[in-house]
Amino acid sequence: MIYSIIEGLIQQSTKNGLIESADQIYVRNQVIALLNLESIPEEMPVALQDTIPNLLEEVLAYAVEQQLIEDIFDEKEIFAANIMNCFVARPSEIQAAFYKKYETSPKAATDYFYNLSKNSNYIQMNRIKKNIHFKAETAYGKLDITINLSKPEKDPEQLKRERQMKQSISYPKCLLCVENEGYKGRVGYPARANHRLVKVPLGDENWYFQYSPYVYYNEHSIVLSEKHRDMKINQDTFERLVTFTEKFPHYFIGSNADLPIVGGSILSHDHYQAGNYEFTMTNAETAFSIDLQRYSDVTASILNWPLSVIRLHSKNKKALLSLANHILQTWKYYDDKQAGIRAFSEDIPHNTITPIARMRDNSYELDLVLRNNRTSDEHPLGIFHPHEDVHHIKKENIGLIEVMGLAVLPPRLKDELIEIQHFLCGEASNIEAYHQEWAEQIRQNYGICSNFEQAGMIIQRELGQKFTKVLEDAGVFKEKEAFKRFIKVLNTPS
Numbered sequence: 001m002i003y004s005i006i007e008g009l010i011q012q013s014t015k016n017g018l019i020e021s022a023d024q025i026y027v028r029n030q031v032i033a034l035l036n037l038e039s040i041p042e043e044m045p046v047a048l049q050d051t052i053p054n055l056l057e058e059v060l061a062y063a064v065e066q067q068l069i070e071d072i073f074d075e076k077e078i079f080a081a082n083i084m085n086c087f088v089a090r091p092s093e094i095q096a097a098f099y100k101k102y103e104t105s106p107k108a109a110t111d112y113f114y115n116l117s118k119n120s121n122y123i124q125m126n127r128i129k130k131n132i133h134f135k136a137e138t139a140y141g142k143l144d145i146t147i148n149l150s151k152p153e154k155d156p157e158q159l160k161r162e163r164q165m166k167q168s169i170s171y172p173k174c175l176l177c178v179e180n181e182g183y184k185g186r187v188g189y190p191a192r193a194n195h196r197l198v199k200v201p202l203g204d205e206n207w208y209f210q211y212s213p214y215v216y217y218n219e220h221s222i223v224l225s226e227k228h229r230d231m232k233i234n235q236d237t238f239e240r241l242v243t244f245t246e247k248f249p250h251y252f253i254g255s256n257a258d259l260p261i262v263g264g265s266i267l268s269h270d271h272y273q274a275g276n277y278e279f280t281m282t283n284a285e286t287a288f289s290i291d292l293q294r295y296s297d298v299t300a301s302i303l304n305w306p307l308s309v310i311r312l313h314s315k316n317k318k319a320l321l322s323l324a325n326h327i328l329q330t331w332k333y334y335d336d337k338q339a340g341i342r343a344f345s346e347d348i349p350h351n352t353i354t355p356i357a358r359m360r361d362n363s364y365e366l367d368l369v370l371r372n373n374r375t376s377d378e379h380p381l382g383i384f385h386p387h388e389d390v391h392h393i394k395k396e397n398i399g400l401i402e403v404m405g406l407a408v409l410p411p412r413l414k415d416e417l418i419e420i421q422h423f424l425c426g427e428a429s430n431i432e433a434y435h436q437e438w439a440e441q442i443r444q445n446y447g448i449c450s451n452f453e454q455a456g457m458i459i460q461r462e463l464g465q466k467f468t469k470v471l472e473d474a475g476v477f478k479e480k481e482a483f484k485r486f487i488k489v490l491n492t493p494s
Contacts, residue, residue: 003040005058006031007047009087012055016119018087030086034079035059036068052119053126056080074187080121081191082184088120088194091181098198106248110276113198114219117211120194124150124213132414136464140305141280144406145463147413150214173228176269178208200247202240209274216401216408217277223253225270231258232270233353235325241272241357242317242364251276254356254367256400261373261382262352262474264399273400280405281305281367282358288480290487295323302483306471307403308370315363324366328353330490331370339482340383341372350374354403369403370476370486386470392434393466398474407467417459424448424455438462 010028013019019027032040048055060069060076069075089097094116102109117123132147169186172179178197185191190213197208206226211219223244237255244253253274256264287304297316300323303309310327314320332351333343343351354369372384379387386395394409401408420439422429426448431439442462449455477483 001045001048002035002037002059002062004045004048005055005062006035007044008050008055009052009059009083011047012050012052013087013119016052016115018116018119027086031083034082034086035063036066051126052084053121053124056083056121057126059083074185074191078185078191078193081193081195084121085182085193088116088196091196094196095198107250110219110221110248110251113196113209114211116196120196122194122196122213123211123215127151128215134460136460136467138464138468140284140405140468143280143464143467144217145409145460145467146216146407147409147411148214148216149411149414151411174266174269176222176224176266176271177228178224178226200244202243203236205240207240212273215275216406217275217279219251219274219276221251221274223272223274227270228268229270231256231263231267233258233328233355235321235328238321238324238328238355238357238366241355242321242366244272244274245357245359245364248274249359252279252282252356252358254400254404255354257352257354257371257373259349259352259371259373261375261385261397262354262371263373263397265397281309281356281403284309286311291491292323292487293491295319295326298323302480303367305475306468307475308477308483310368310370312366312368313360313363317364320364320366324355324368327368327490331486334486334489336482336485338485339477339479340374341476342374345374354400356400356404371474372476384474384476387473390466390470390473392432392438393463394470398470402471403474405471407463407470409463417463420459421449421452421455424458425450425452438466 006028009031010024014021014024028040048058060080063069063079064071064076069079098109098113101112118125127150130149132149134145135142136145172183175190180192181195181197183192183195185193195210197210200207200209200223208224208226209221210224211221233255241253241255245251251274253272255272258267260267281303284303284305286301289301292298292300297319298312298314301311303311312320312323331353332349334351335341335343341351343349350372352371354371356367356369358365374383375381376383379385381395386398393413394407416432416435419429419431420435423431423439424443424446442458446458449458477486
């Protein structure tokens with residue numbers, strides 16, 4: 001049976017362009033070596049027809065059965081990546097192919113690399129399919145709601161090994177460093193043998209382009225600095241983002257903020273996120289236009305969005321970047337007692353920006369989302385952070401993806417929401433205490449549901465309202481007048 005699986009992998013990899021016919025003997029020998037097989041049958045069995053991820057699961061089952069590896073998460077991940085590495089070209093070949101495709105169009109290049117990343121199982125499509133995803137209608141448009149089920153839970157033996165593992169290894173320095181390309185992995189550190197990067201110079205620096213192993217949206221990609229350095233939002237950031245959209249005009253690109261609480265999960269390595277997807281914020285309506293007197297070449301407006309967003313639009317790249325930097329530098333030192341905004345606590349900064357760039361109508365567009373990470377006794381996790389009344393849904397940082405209108409919610413909600421569905425149908429249920437008040441309020445508003453499907457639709461709608469509140473909590477200016485006070489400062493000559 002294992003030989004049928006191997007032949008299936010070879011056929012599918014050839015069909016999907018991972019390897020050429022001339023590579024098949026070489027690849028077959030590499031795979032059987034990893035499986036401790038010394039030869040192949042004289043008459044090869046018929047290839048098993050299935051997808052690459054499914055065939056790879058069969059290989060892993062064989063490896064566990066034959067005691068080549070233990071049935072432990074990290075060992076299976078490392079073995080799977082090593083198997084697929086036999087089918088993936090070296091980085092230099094992939095970069096050459098990427099830029100050859102780029103001569104046709106930027107989209108042809110990213111299509112090639114995205115498909116390669118999926119077919120090589122670096123992007124974990126089988127796991128991603130487990131995510132629950134839907135759109136919820138809100139006052140700001142249809143927001144994306146995702147319950148993240150793609151990352152498997154670790155079994156007790158895996159956790160035990162991680163506890164026993166010495167933490168002295170510092171290579172690679174972090175999950176985003178370029179040194180991850182081709183790295184085998186280890187206990188507690190992900191396998192990256194089948195991982196590939198493409199060099200994309202931005203300004204006078206080398207940056208690298210890759211896809212996320214667990215994509216949250218179409219062509220979810222990461223652009224990372226060659227240097228391991230902390231996240232930093234400055235004028236160079238804006239210039240790199242805009243330059244990237246010149247190179248790949250079909251992609252947006254944005255950066256998490258560079259401070260704790262309002263930043264992303266990894267602040268130790270300068271990086272951005274990009275992709276070929278239109279978030280709800282992309283098409284948000286204008287709340288009101290603003291006149292920034294010294295920047296007549298740039299159209300500026302405030303978006304009708306739960307967070308506080310200034311949108312800049314111009315064909316003049318230099319003027320747009322200059323204004324963006326002016327807004328950043330003004331915001332970094334801006335205090336507004338009425339709005340609860342304080343730029344510093346002694347020498348600790350609180351104000352920063354989450355920027356997003358795209359090309360629209362052959363012009364540059366830059367969204368600047370104003371962020372503040374100050375805490376208080378009332379809101380110890382953050383004043384402009386999800387407040388306690390929404391923690392039963394989400395209490396984690398609101399990063400770039402959420403800012404644009406895509407909720408990434410914890411996996412616990414899958415089962416917890418089913419219990420609420422039973423409750424809404426008048427059935428026996430075991431609702432978590434932190435959901436009880438919410439569930440009772442929903443039932444009071446809608447009454448007893450006639451069927452399980454109706455209850456599910458109501459919960460989806462109400463999750464959209466909860467996520468809206470999450471985003472509104474993160475907005476620094478709750479009123480138009482507060483925004484106008486900041487605009488007045490922007491227009492004050494320095």
